[in-house]
Amino acid sequence: MRAEDILYPTEMGLYCAPGDFYIDPLRPVPRALVTHGHADHARPGNAAVMATRQTLEIMAIRYGEDFTASRQIAEGTTRLGGVTVSFHPAGHVLGSAQILITPDNGPRILVSGDYCRAPNPVCLPFEPVACDIFITEATFGLPVFRHPDPIAEAARLLASMAEFPDRPHLVGAYALGKAQRVIALARAAGHHAPIAIHGALKRLCDYHVEQGIDLGPLVSATDPGDAQLILAPPSAFASPWVQRFRDPVIAYASGWMTVRARARQRGVELPLVISDHVDWPQLTATITELAPQEVWITHGTEDGLLRWCEIQGIAARPLRLVGYEDEPE
Amino acid sequence: MKAFARLLERLAFTAGRNAKLTILAHYFAATPDPDRGWALAALTGGLDLRQVSPSLLRRLAGERMDAQLFALSYDFVGDLAETISLIWPEATTSGPEVTLSDAVALLRDTGKLALPAAIAQVLDRMTPPERLAFLKLATGNMRVGLSARLARVALAQGSAAQDSARSVEEIEEIWHGLTPPYTALFDWLAGGARPEAAAAAPFRPVMLSTPITPSELAALDPADYIAEWKWDGIRVQAVSEGGMRRLYSRTGEDIGAAFPDLLDALNFEGAVDGELLIRRDGDVAPFADLQKRLGRKLVSKAMLQSHPASLRLYDILTWQGEDLRALPLQDRRARLQAADFDSDRIDLSPLLPFTTWQDLTTLRAAPPAQVIEGVMIKRRTAPYVAGRPRGPWFKWKRDPMVIDAVLLYAQSGHGKRSGFYSDFTFGVWDGPDLVPVGKAYFGFTDEELKELDRFVRKNTTQRYGPVRQLAPLLVVEVAFEGLNLSTRHKAGLAMRFPRISRIRWDKPAAEADHLDTLRTML
Ligand SMILES: [Zn+2]
Numbered sequence: 001m002r003a004e005d006i007l008y009p010t011e012m013g014l015y016c017a018p019g020d021f022y023i024d025p026l027r028p029v030p031r032a033l034v035t036h037g038h039a040d041h042a043r044p045g046n047a048a049v050m051a052t053r054q055t056l057e058i059m060a061i062r063y064g065e066d067f068t069a070s071r072q073i074a075e076g077t078t079r080l081g082g083v084t085v086s087f088h089p090a091g092h093v094l095g096s097a098q099i100l101i102t103p104d105n106g107p108r109i110l111v112s113g114d115y116c117r118a119p120n121p122v123c124l125p126f127e128p129v130a131c132d133i134f135i136t137e138a139t140f141g142l143p144v145f146r147h148p149d150p151i152a153e154a155a156r157l158l159a160s161m162a163e164f165p166d167r168p169h170l171v172g173a174y175a176l177g178k179a180q181r182v183i184a185l186a187r188a189a190g191h192h193a194p195i196a197i198h199g200a201l202k203r204l205c206d207y208h209v210e211q212g213i214d215l216g217p218l219v220s221a222t223d224p225g226d227a228q229l230i231l232a233p234p235s236a237f238a239s240p241w242v243q244r245f246r247d248p249v250i251a252y253a254s255g256w257m258t259v260r261a262r263a264r265q266r267g268v269e270l271p272l273v274i275s276d277h278v279d280w281p282q283l284t285a286t287i288t289e290l291a292p293q294e295v296w297i298t299h300g301t302e303d304g305l306l307r308w309c310e311i312q313g314i315a316a317r318p319l320r321l322v323g324y325e326d327e328p329e
Numbered sequence: 330m331k332a333f334a335r336l337l338e339r340l341a342f343t344a345g346r347n348a349k350l351t352i353l354a355h356y357f358a359a360t361p362d363p364d365r366g367w368a369l370a371a372l373t374g375g376l377d378l379r380q381v382s383p384s385l386l387r388r389l390a391g392e393r394m395d396a397q398l399f400a401l402s403y404d405f406v407g408d409l410a411e412t413i414s415l416i417w418p419e420a421t422t423s424g425p426e427v428t429l430s431d432a433v434a435l436l437r438d439t440g441k442l443a444l445p446a447a448i449a450q451v452l453d454r455m456t457p458p459e460r461l462a463f464l465k466l467a468t469g470n471m472r473v474g475l476s477a478r479l480a481r482v483a484l485a486q487g488s489a490a491q492d493s494a495r496s497v498e499e500i501e502e503i504w505h506g507l508t509p510p511y512t513a514l515f516d517w518l519a520g521g522a523r524p525e526a527a528a529a530a531p532f533r534p535v536m537l538s539t540p541i542t543p544s545e546l547a548a549l550d551p552a553d554y555i556a557e558w559k560w561d562g563i564r565v566q567a568v569s570e571g572g573m574r575r576l577y578s579r580t581g582e583d584i585g586a587a588f589p590d591l592l593d594a595l596n597f598e599g600a601v602d603g604e605l606l607i608r609r610d611g612d613v614a615p616f617a618d619l620q621k622r623l624g625r626k627l628v629s630k631a632m633l634q635s636h637p638a639s640l641r642l643y644d645i646l647t648w649q650g651e652d653l654r655a656l657p658l659q660d661r662r663a664r665l666q667a668a669d670f671d672s673d674r675i676d677l678s679p680l681l682p683f684t685t686w687q688d689l690t691t692l693r694a695a696p697p698a699q700v701i702e703g704v705m706i707k708r709r710t711a712p713y714v715a716g717r718p719r720g721p722w723f724k725w726k727r728d729p730m731v732i733d734a735v736l737l738y739a740q741s742g743h744g745k746r747s748g749f750y751s752d753f754t755f756g757v758w759d760g761p762d763l764v765p766v767g768k769a770y771f772g773f774t775d776e777e778l779k780e781l782d783r784f785v786r787k788n789t790t791q792r793y794g795p796v797r798q799l800a801p802l803l804v805v806e807v808a809f810e811g812l813n814l815s816t817r818h819k820a821g822l823a824m825r826f827p828r829i830s831r832i833r834w835d836k837p838a839a840e841a842d843h844l845d846t847l848r849t850m851l
Pocket residue numbers: 036038041092114
């Protein structure tokens with residue numbers, strides 16, 4: 001069987017014909033395999049969902065226990081129709097996985113979902129999996145994206161807090177993954193005081209703690225006490241919620257903060273380059289390491305990666321999947 | 330270069346004045362000589378380095394990376410120096426950090442032929458933020474929104490923290506005699522000896538006025554004061570000493586290069602305080618004419634002819650080697666009147682005849698020229714002191730112009746107004762369309778700010794990053810001090826000191842003013 005007949009893009013998302021399932025479907029389908037819990041990949045309303053235990057639990061937290069009629073925890077290998085699937089850590093957020101599709105005869109296809117190769121204290125590291133077709137995101141698919149050491153970025157945040165001890169520091173970070181990572185990084189960089197979190201982050205922070213990830217003392221941002229570091233979803237900065245803080249330093253943790261125009265557009269005073277996606281060196285190194293016969297690119301700035309593959313003599317094609325955000329909130 | 334890169338990055342993203350001062354003061358305190366002095370020079374436009382052209386940078390980038398990847402990257406980032414700093418191959422050579430002093434020396438001393446290789450070599454040793462700082466320095470494009478004045482205020486604040494407080498006026502007084510990397514200055518700020526004012530024709534810190542209201546005026550004895558027109562030009566200090574001639578703005582920037590005709594006319598030995606004006610056949614031209622000559626490095630002959638600069642004097646600070654600043658104003662005025670300036674470009678601002686405040690009120694209500702923006706009231710016995718003391722000098726401005734405009738865009742503020750939409754773009758009708766004519770950030774109370782914020786959130790039609798476009802519903806009365814022609818604004822006009830003087834919740838947008846009304850105010 002040819003790769004194009006095993007897995008191909010449809011309006012609903014990537015569809016595996018011999019297995020009769022969709023990966024990260026955009027609309028409700030009979031059977032969905034979900035790479036991770038970000039809202040643009042994991043949506044409610046599918047009849048059956050297969051994902052890692054943590055992704056299923058995160059979906060239940062976000063959408064309610066009835067987000068699907070049938071849950072299946074991905075463990076080991078599973079036979080689905082005419083293919084075998086297995087889930088492997090993606091290093092992106094808690095529970096995130098790559099999905100390997102192995103047909104009885106034909107190329108092995110690895111759908112990496114969103115992934116990251118930098119050490120991340122809040123989830124399992126990316127596992128390189130041998131494959132013939134590597135399906136990758138290209139969120140940061142240009143050589144300008146070289147994420148600095150995240151601990152150094154956390155140190156910049158702490159340095160600003162020391163420079164402006166009277167100003168609360170409000171860090172914009174999306175609720176799943178980024179918020180917990182920023183907290184863990186601040187801890188690793190030496191900030192042990194309570195950190196205040198916006199209500200929208202609470203349930204997912206609690207879940208990380210239940211999963212054994214130490215986030216240190218957290219308090220509510222409605223009653224932050226002496227907490228100088230406050231985390232909130234970026235959308236909160238455009239709402240009157242932010243008016244309760246006097247002369248805050250607005251920070252934002254995202255891979256996009258590498259580019260000044262992007263940071264300016266957000267009205268950020270302290271851009272922090274902290275990303276849960278592979279940067280350019282990691283992206284290209286991963287392709288080199290896996291040495292697939294072909295690279296398919298789901299979404300992002302694919303032109304840069306296509307050009308790189310061309311230079312390297314690697315066959316590549318864009319799938320131009322729509323509906324996936326660059327770095328969702 | 331790391332600390333300098335950090336400094337530039339923080340300044341580039343910090344809008345608040347106090348926050349900028351804090352960042353600067355910390356940098357100057359933590360950075361050794363001579364790096365901090367080079368940084369001060371870079372920020373205040375005092376560095377004279379070889380300028381690296383964009384085409385040279387492009388060529389360098391082209392040698393190191395794929396042209397197509399570079400083009401895609403540049404397209405995404407939008408800034409050449411930034412693109413190169415991010416995309417430049419990771420450092421392969423390790424070695425000691427390139428200091429700012431090293432970078433300055435390289436850009437100052439390297440010959441044209443050796444420059445490309447030298448730049449490439451130094452980029453190889455840097456991190457991306459350092460590369461950006463270096464390339465901004467090399468292209469002469471710091472753009473951190475910082476005035477030289479603010480840098481000096483930061484120095485003054487830093488000196489206060491070290492128990493050797495020097496005021497910003499004291500710093501300004503010696504500033505023009507100093508050269509980068511300013512080691513003598515930093516030494517003095519830390520308690521060392523005062524640098525000799527080495528410069529000929531130095532700047533003297535300017536005396537400024539405070540506003541006054543009619544009721545406050547009533548409590549003063551008119552006999553103790555003189556009054557004169559407040560001319561709508563640019564307050565300057567003209568100094569001609571020891572063969573050196575300089576024209577300073579009131580914050581001590583040397584603006585002489587744009588006014589060679591006036592420099593030629595400084596045929597005296599002394600320092601005087603006055604208003605820079607464009608004057609044709611004795612008539613003072615509007616501020617817009619003066620604006621045409623500002624900020625130019627080269628002034629054309631035609632411009633010198635059509636827009637001749639002149640000086641109208643208020644005060645005299647030194648004369649023929651004698652410092653007059655400690656004298657009472659009335660004595661200085663007598664010296665000013667006795668002085669011979671020997672030029673038809675220089676005249677004296679006339680004193681206004683009045684015996685009661687009512688006399689002055691009548692005069693102020695009907696000024697003899699358009700380019701008068703009120704009256705100045707000065708105590709006869711006051712010496713000339715630096716800064717803005719409350720009491721000796723008052724400004725009593727003419728009533729502002731007002732128009733009714735419609736709010737079009739809003740952006741959130743910072744500092745105390747964080748999270749509130751407090752920065753507004755407003756417009757007036759031009760036919761069936763509303764055209765933006767200005768921006769206002771103040772004039773309203775805290776209570777009104779909250780109401781405006783609510784209005785913005787309820788009436789947003791579109792978002793562009795931090796900017797919200799508003800449904801054109803709310804009329805505000807905008808007060809402003811004058812109008813200039815402007816090519817930068819769509820409407821061709823720019824207001825001076827616009828502020829929201831009243832929110833007209835009652836007035837329908839259709840009844841806001843038209844652009845023609847504004848044009849007649851020119
Ligand atoms: Zn994701």
